[in-house]
Amino acid sequence: MGNDSIHHNVEYSADEIADLAELIMETTEILYVQPAQRLRMAEAQKQRSEDTKRDRSPTK
Numbered sequence: 001m002g003n004d005s006i007h008h009n010v011e012y013s014a015d016e017i018a019d020l021a022e023l024i025m026e027t028t029e030i031l032y033v034q035p036a037q038r039l040r041m042a043e044a045q046k047q048r049s050e051d052t053k054r055d056r057s058p059t060k
Helices: 002-007 014-056
Strands: none
Touching: none
């Protein structure tokens, strides 16, 4: 958008800019937010598993 509007005198409508903003938000969600959520869930699952193993192990 930047080069087109600056160098080629192309104008974009508010709807086109809103569509682009929505795509950027969706991409950010997919690339950054979802992997972080999956990592937190995996860490929580690992911790629960370790806690369960510790709780079931015989104490000395």
